[in-house]
Every structure is written in structure tokens, then in C-alpha cells.
Amino acid sequence: MDHNDQGTNGLPWSKWMESSANFWLSAAQSWQELSTSLADVSRSEEYMQVSLAIWKAFQPLWTGTQSSEAKESSAPPFDLLQALMRVMGSGGLSEELVKWLWDKGEITGRSIEELQRGAVKAWTGFHEKEIQPLLRIPQVGLTRVHQEKINRFADKFNTYQAAIMEFRMLLAVPMEKSFIEMKERLDKLREQGALAEEFKVYYGMWIKVLENHYMSLFKTDEYRQALSRLLDETAAFKITGNDLLTEFLEFLPIPTNREMDEVYKELYTLKKQTRQANKKISNLEAALTKKDAQ
Amino acid sequence: MNTFGMPVDDIMTKWLKGLEQSRERLLKSKDVLLGTLDTEIAKTPYDVVYEEDRIKLKHYRPTSEKQVNTPLLMVYALINRETMLDLQPGRSVVQNFLNMGIDVYMIDWGYPARKDRYLTIDDHVNGYLDNVVDFIRDRHSLPKINLMGICMGGTFAIIYSALHPEKIQNLITTVTPSNFETDQGLLHIWTKGLDLGRIIDAYGNMPGDLLNLCFLLLNPARLVIDKYIGFFENIDNKDFIENFVRMEKWIFDSPDVPGETIRQFVEDCYQKNLLIQSKMEVGGRLVELKNVTMPLINIYGKYDHLVPPGACNLLTSKVGSKDTEDLCLETGHIGIYVSSKFQRQFTPKIVQWLKDREGTPEPKIHENRPAAEAGQVSEPQPAQAVDLKSLPPLAMEPKLTEAVRRAEPVSENQTKQKAKTHKAVSGASPKKKKAPIETAA
Numbered sequence: 001m002d003h004n005d006q007g008t009n010g011l012p013w014s015k016w017m018e019s020s021a022n023f024w025l026s027a028a029q030s031w032q033e034l035s036t037s038l039a040d041v042s043r044s045e046e047y048m049q050v051s052l053a054i055w056k057a058f059q060p061l062w063t064g065t066q067s068s069e070a071k072e073s074s075a076p077p078f079d080l081l082q083a084l085m086r087v088m089g090s091g092g093l094s095e096e097l098v099k100w101l102w103d104k105g106e107i108t109g110r111s112i113e114e115l116q117r118g119a120v121k122a123w124t125g126f127h128e129k130e131i132q133p134l135l136r137i138p139q140v141g142l143t144r145v146h147q148e149k150i151n152r153f154a155d156k157f158n159t160y161q162a163a164i165m166e167f168r169m170l171l172a173v174p175m176e177k178s179f180i181e182m183k184e185r186l187d188k189l190r191e192q193g194a195l196a197e198e199f200k201v202y203y204g205m206w207i208k209v210l211e212n213h214y215m216s217l218f219k220t221d222e223y224r225q226a227l228s229r230l231l232d233e234t235a236a237f238k239i240t241g242n243d244l245l246t247e248f249l250e251f252l253p254i255p256t257n258r259e260m261d262e263v264y265k266e267l268y269t270l271k272k273q274t275r276q277a278n279k280k281i282s283n284l285e286a287a288l289t290k291k292d293a294q
Numbered sequence: 295m296n297t298f299g300m301p302v303d304d305i306m307t308k309w310l311k312g313l314e315q316s317r318e319r320l321l322k323s324k325d326v327l328l329g330t331l332d333t334e335i336a337k338t339p340y341d342v343v344y345e346e347d348r349i350k351l352k353h354y355r356p357t358s359e360k361q362v363n364t365p366l367l368m369v370y371a372l373i374n375r376e377t378m379l380d381l382q383p384g385r386s387v388v389q390n391f392l393n394m395g396i397d398v399y400m401i402d403w404g405y406p407a408r409k410d411r412y413l414t415i416d417d418h419v420n421g422y423l424d425n426v427v428d429f430i431r432d433r434h435s436l437p438k439i440n441l442m443g444i445c446m447g448g449t450f451a452i453i454y455s456a457l458h459p460e461k462i463q464n465l466i467t468t469v470t471p472s473n474f475e476t477d478q479g480l481l482h483i484w485t486k487g488l489d490l491g492r493i494i495d496a497y498g499n500m501p502g503d504l505l506n507l508c509f510l511l512l513n514p515a516r517l518v519i520d521k522y523i524g525f526f527e528n529i530d531n532k533d534f535i536e537n538f539v540r541m542e543k544w545i546f547d548s549p550d551v552p553g554e555t556i557r558q559f560v561e562d563c564y565q566k567n568l569l570i571q572s573k574m575e576v577g578g579r580l581v582e583l584k585n586v587t588m589p590l591i592n593i594y595g596k597y598d599h600l601v602p603p604g605a606c607n608l609l610t611s612k613v614g615s616k617d618t619e620d621l622c623l624e625t626g627h628i629g630i631y632v633s634s635k636f637q638r639q640f641t642p643k644i645v646q647w648l649k650d651r652e653g654t655p656e657p658k659i660h661e662n663r664p665a666a667e668a669g670q671v672s673e674p675q676p677a678q679a680v681d682l683k684s685l686p687p688l689a690m691e692p693k694l695t696e697a698v699r700r701a702e703p704v705s706e707n708q709t710k711q712k713a714k715t716h717k718a719v720s721g722a723s724p725k726k727k728k729a730p731i732e733t734a735a
Contacts, residue, residue, distance in 0.1 A: 171514070174515075197304075197308065198308075199308075199312065203523070207515055207516070207519065207520050210515040210519075211513065211515035211516060214513065214514055214515055215513075218480050218483075218484075218511075218512075219480070219483065224483070224484060224486075224487055225487075227484060227488070228487055228488050228489070231488060231489070231490070231492070231493055232489060232492055234493065234496070235492035235493045235495065235496040235497075236492070236496075238496040238497065239492075239495065239496045242496070257408070257498075260408070260409075261408075261411070261498070264408065264409040264411065264412065265412055267409065268409075268412040268413070272417070272421075275421065
């Protein structure tokens with residue numbers, strides 16, 4: 001085994017991953033520069049940039065390698081912040097907010113899981129402590145009702161976002177665990193000299209590992225609670241959103257859902273009564289016919 | 295040799311070969327995807343013979359001489375659509391029944407709108423279903439008909455049979471949850487602590503897309519990733535793509551479920567488990583399982599991840615009927631209906647079971663008799679102009695499509711085990727028996 005090919009902790013593909021990431025990142029940047037000069041940057045290029053940045057940032061965590069600089073420092077490398085900003089940015093928190101929470105020292109952790117949890121927890125805590133009380137300040141005056149609805153909607157939007165992020169984070173855990181388990185399995189296979197030649201074999205192995213991790217997660221109380229919170233917050237967000245929208249719709253000459261629901265309820269009740277009455281009449285008629293026949 | 299265990303040249307060669315194969319596949323897929331694809335589902339011809347609000351009653355046109363005189367009414371769930379029972383020619387439960395001489399009716403529950411949010415289980419069972427049963431009884435001048443329920447539709451069929459036993463000759467329940475106190479399925483675990491009432495309050499009805507999302511979350515590795523990897527791997531295979539798209543059409547054709555119905559279903563069944571204890575109330579009446587006195591066959595899938603065996607297999611021991619039977623097939627929730635392999639066991643078994651219990655003379659159909667009071671009979675509508683002679687014979691194609699296989703997760707153990715069923719008890723002196731037999735794998 002050639003140790004020169006290995007990463008700092010002796011894993012075989014660390015160097016390769018690092019150099020590949022550098023290569024593709026620079027290639028993507030060149031491509032982006034070229035395409036920018038020709039036309040607007042496409043979403044796919046942006047996506048590629050983000051993916052590569054995330055890959056490069058998380059590569060030390062996946063491979064278990066860390067630079068000596070990162071090992072000595074208590075703070076994660078800046079690349080990690082960039083990646084986290086991208087991940088959380090697409091998951092509901094703005095990139096600026098993630099950076100701000102990071103700078104405040106609210107986000108801590110040294111693994112993907114810890115960092116994401118840290119970010120969600122920090123945001124939830126910040127919202128509960130700093131924002132929610134402001135949104136719940138009693139409103140007064142002519143616009144009280146409207147303002148309260150707007151504030152309630154803003155509040156529920158934030159708690160809904162937090163619930164979504166928490167849920168998404170949980171769903172990502174099996175994926176991370178599956179990568180770690182696959183790395184261990186591949187290490188063992190490599191030691192045994194039993195590595196397969198076809199990628200499909202590894203894919204089949206990985207999908208089973210992933211499936212098992214999901215099954216384990218889904219049976220936990222933590223998942224059930226997160227799912228329950230997500231549904232509760234979704235419902236609350238929808239209801240407050242509907243309330244607010246109905247408020248605006250009332251200015252327009254169209255019926256709102258609330259009004260239509262009242263009509264539907266009345267229709268439902270009337271139809272049911274009519275059917276029951278029809279059945280009774282039908283039964284009575286049948287009985288009379290039978291009696292007449294006798 | 296490097297640390298990967300093989301020369302870098304080999305790795306690169308394989309990688310490039312893989313890329314080349316993918317490129318060729320994609321190029322070929324252009325012909326498949328842009329060409330003519332037969333992805334239509336529910337092609338078996340039928341007439342709509344009864345309509346009430348959003349629901350329709352389909353009567354399938356016979357394809358062979360009647361073997362069982364009593365018509366069979368199939369009741370599907372409110373979740374997803376009944377088209378699953380007629381997914382494609384050659385792999386259609388409906389078509390198999392027709393070819394074996396069964397007179398088939400099926401309820402199409404339609405697409406509930408917001409106005410349907412107040413409809414309860416009572417409205418579905420004692421309203422629509424009862425009217426449909428009355429219509430068929432009246433049309434055939436019969437006191438009783440055969441009833442077959444699928445999944446939630448089976449639960450409705452049990453409730454109906456308990457409340458109206460005088461109208462049901464034989465009851466067939468398939469993948470039907472009746473005991474909800476089980477931890478075998480994730481749905482049963484999850485729904486215990488969920489407050490779905492708030493979602494129903496917020497949306498009016500239970501959104502079909504939300505339900506689908508929940509079903510995908512039952513096994514995201516297979517249903518969100520692996521399934522579509524399979525799709526891309528076979529993107530140049532016309533047959534595969536046609537089957538895959540048919541299945542996708544069915545899976546994501548998800549009507550919303552009326553709010554009050556799903557609320558009661560979750561609260562009374564999933565959370566309180568009232569049905570199996572004969573404590574559930576529907577329309578002010580207690581649903582007592584001892585009133586289910588007609589012959590009952592209860593069919594379920596051993597690897598059903600939605601309605602696991604534990605949710606199904608208590609029923610026969612709780613009903614009042616002395617003629618009951620459990621049949622456990624080595625498949626999942628939908629494998630029973632869409633796999634030709636299991637249809638070869640499933641439909642002939644039901645037909646024989648019905649034949650064994652058939653004793654009434656053939657009645658005449660009164661095509662123009664009025665429907666039950668609440669509904670209206672529409673003129674028979676030609677569903678599709680299909681030459682019946684061109685229809686394929688029964689269960690002609692044994693290959694289970696990859697799309698179907700991927701729609702239901704299969705455990706490692708599952709593939710290793712031999713197929714076993716609980717033997718059906720047929721004949722004149724049936725009693726409760728569960729004797730395992732081996733079936734063709």
C-alpha cells in the first residue's frame with residue numbers, strides 16, 4: 001500500500017477526493033465565467049457550484065481527514081460555514097442569518113449533524129426569545145384585528161419553517177449514517193481484497209443500508225414527535241394564512257371559503273334530511289303496497 | 295495496484311464505459327419517450343349504471359358465460375383510485391373476474407371537493423354504499439349480493455355487512471385493516487400520536503398529496519431514490535417505461551379524502567381501535583361484528599407495509615360467521631392486485647370460493663328499473679369502444695414489472711423464503727382453519 005496516496009489519517013481516497021473536488025470546482029468556476037460572459041448564469045451551474053462547495057467542505061468529515069490547522073482551531077473551517085450557509089439557506093434560513101448566528105457563536109458542533117442541529121436550535125431559540133414576544137405585543141386601534149392576524153401569520157410562518165428544518169434534518173441523518181457505514185464496509189472489503197468491480201454492487205449495498213437506517217429512524221419517538229410537530233405547525237400556518245387571506249378577500253365581491261363552508265354545511269344537512277325522508281316514504285309505500293296485496 | 299484494489303486505468307475504463315452506456319441509453323430513450331406509449335389505465339369496458347353526487351357505479355361488460363349468478367360489488371378505498379384493479383390488460387383483477395364468469399360492479403368514489411368535507415363514514419356506508427347495494431339488488435331482483443372490499447373499502451364493507459347483513463351473500467375482504475392495535479406497520483405507529491384533526495380543520499379535506507407524501511416517507515430509500523434509479527436504468531425499455539408510467543399514474547392519482555370521514559377513520563379505528571372490539575358507532579348504530587354472519591374470506595399480504603398481517607388476521611375470529619377463511623399471500627399491499635403471479639392465486643381462489651357458496655337460480659336483470667330513492671340511474675354509457683374479442687385471456691403474462699416491484703419494498707428475507715399461503719377452506723362444511731400450504735413461487 002502506498003501511503004503517499006492516503007489522506008492525513010491514512011484513508012485511501014482522501015487525497016483523491018480533495019484533488020477531485022479542487023479540479024471540478026475550478027472547472028465549474030471556469031465554466032461559469034465562460035457562460036456568464038455569454039448569457040445569464042443557469043440554475044444548473046449554480047447548483048453544481050453549490051454541490052461542489054458542499055462536497056469540498058464536508059469531504060474532511062466524510063473521509064475523516066482534517067487539516068492540522070483545523071484540528072488545532074476550536075472553530076470549524078470557514079468552508080464549513082459556507083457549506084452550512086448553502087444547506088440551511090436552501091432549507092428555510094437565509095444565508096445571512098446563518099452567518100449572523102455563526103458569528104454570534106450560537107452555532108456549534110463539529111459534525112454535519114451537530115452543525116445542522118445547532119443552526120436549527122439557535123434559530124428556534126432566537127425566534128422564541130427575540131422575535132415572538134415582539135409579534136405578540138398587544139395591538140390597539142382601528143387596525144388591531146388586521147395587525148394581529150398579520151403578526152400571528154408571521155409568527156406561525158417562523159415556527160413552521162423551524163418545524164420543516166427540524167424534520168428535514170432528521171431525514172438527512174440516515175443518509176449521513178449510510179455514508180459512514182458504507183465507508184466502513186468499503187474499508188473492510190478493501191482490507192480483504194474483496195472490492196467489487198461494478199459500481200452497481202456498491203449502490204445495491206448502499207440502498208439497503210440506507211433503507212435500514214430510515215426504518216430505525218421512523219420507529220423512534222424523536223421522529224414521531226418531529227412529524228407531529230411538523231403537521232401541527234403546517235396546520236397552524238395554513239389556518240393563520242387562511243385567516244389573513246380571508247381578511248383581504250372580504251374586500252372583494254367574491255365568497256370566501258368560510259362563507260362557502262357554511263353553505264356546504266347547510267346543503268349537506270338538507271340533503272341528508274331529504275334522503276332520510278325519501279327512504280322513510282319509500283318504506284311506508286312498500287309497507288302499504290304489501291298491506292294492500294294482502 | 296493502488297489502494298482501491300484495482301489499477302486506476304481499469305477504474306477509468308469502467309467509468310468511461312459506464313458513461314458511454316448511459317449516453318447510448320439516453321439517446322435511445324429519445325425514441326421511447328418521444329414515441330407512442332401505451333400508458334392508459336382502466337381500459338376494461340364498462341357502463342355507468344348509477345350515479346349519486348360524486349360517486350359512480352361501474353358495471354363491467356361480461357366477457358364470458360356467467361359462472362356465478364350473484365353479482366359482485368367491489369368497493370375500493372377512498373385513498374387513491376379503483377383503477378388499480380384494472381391497471382392494464384393481462385394484469386387486471388377486473389378482467390380476470392370477467393373472464394371467469396363473474397358479474398362485476400365497482401364503485402368509483404370520484405374526486406371529493408371542498409363541499410364533501412362534511413361527509414362521514416355513515417354517509418359513505420349507510421348512504422352511498424347502501425344505495426348502490428339496493429340498486430344492484432333491485433336490478434337483479436336479488437335479496438343479497440356479494441361484496442368485496444379493498445383496504446379502507448374493506449373496512450367499509452365490514453361495517454356495512456355488520457349493519458346490513460340481510461343484503462350480503464358473501465363477504466370478501468382484501469388487505470383490509472380491522473385491528474389497528476398493532477406495531478407491525480409504520481402507519482399504525484405514527485398515527486397513534488398524531489393530531490390529524492388540525493390538518494383536517496386547516497384543509498377541509500385530507501389532501502391526497504399529503505397522504506402520498508406520508509406513503510413515500512414509509513420507505514424513502516426505495517420509493518424516492520431506488521425507484522427512479524430503476525427508471526433511468528431502463529429508460530430505453532419501452533415495456534418497462536409503459537408499466538412504470540401506468541403505475542405512476544395510479545400512485546399519484548390521489549383524490550382528497552373527505553375530512554370528517556378520515557377524521558373518524560383515524561380517531562375511531564387507528565387511535566381507539568373500536569371496530570375490532572365491536573364498539574364503533576356509525577350513523578348512531580353500533581357496528582357489532584357478531585352480525586357479520588355471511589361467509590367471509592379475508593385475504594392479506596404477508597409483506598404488506600401499509601396494512602400488515604397483524605391489522606388483518608383477527609377479523610375472522612371476531613365475526614359471527616361460522617364460514618370464515620384467512621388467506622395470507624406472500625406479497626405486499628398492491629402486489630395482490632397488480633402482479634400476475636398473485637392474480638393467478640387470488641382471482642381463481644375467490645371465484646371458486648364464490649362458486650362453492652352459490653346456490654340461487656339465475657335472476658333476470660331489470661335494466662330499466664329505478665334506482666334507490668336517493669340516486670339516479672343514468673343511461674348506460676359506452677365507456678370505450680373496445681372489441682371484446684381482442685381482450686387477452688386470463689392472467690396471460692407472468693412477469694412482474696420492475697415498476698411494481700419497486701413500488702413495494704422487499705426485504706432480503708422475503709426473497710429467500712418460499713411462497714406460502716394459508717390454505718383456503720372450500721366446500722360445503724367450512725370452518726375456521728389456517729393450514730399453511732406451499733404455492734408456486
